[in-house]
Amino acid sequence: MAIERGAEREAERGTGPGAEIGLIDMLQTAADDVAEVVRFYSEVLGATVESAHDEWSQVRLGGISLGIHQRPASVERWMPSFRVSDISAVKAALEAAGAPVLRDFHDIPGGVVMAFQDPAGNPLQAVQLGITEAELGDRSP
Numbered sequence: 001m002a003i004e005r006g007a008e009r010e011a012e013r014g015t016g017p018g019a020e021i022g023l024i025d026m027l028q029t030a031a032d033d034v035a036e037v038v039r040f041y042s043e044v045l046g047a048t049v050e051s052a053h054d055e056w057s058q059v060r061l062g063g064i065s066l067g068i069h070q071r072p073a074s075v076e077r078w079m080p081s082f083r084v085s086d087i088s089a090v091k092a093a094l095e096a097a098g099a100p101v102l103r104d105f106h107d108i109p110g111g112v113v114m115a116f117q118d119p120a121g122n123p124l125q126a127v128q129l130g131i132t133e134a135e136l137g138d139r140s141p
Helices: 002-012 034-044 087-097 133-138
Strands: 021-031 048-052 056-061 064-070 079-084 101-108 111-117 123-129
Touching: 021 034, 021 123, 034 048, 034 056, 034 064, 079 087, 087 101, 087 111, 087 123, 101 133
Parallel strands: 021 064, 079 123
Antiparallel strands: 021 079, 048 056, 056 064, 101 111, 111 123
16 A cells, blocks of 8 residues: 555656656745734744744744745745755756746745746745755856
């Protein structure tokens, strides 16, 4: 049974060359008052505050991080961020498919993120940890 479940998980992964998408790493949204939203998640729902700033905060709830941007923001509704092992390969797969890249690589604490859109217009992000935007530039062909 465990082998079958493993095979099912393998079948669910992205199949693009080098563009394997991992688990959802974070959900992001925007708020007029970031501190108020952080208080709600931490005090009412019991979330752990991972980072608290005026324009960006992050809490951990139910095994997932929730990122809250100050409005106006590039994100206005919930947006999942998927952890990837090769963000450059993900970008190449998106470009080959004609998928819009909403915001190119940019540094975040601990890694690099890129925003893109699915065919229905839903915003998504890919995040690679342990690398910087400058290091990605060094890997260009």
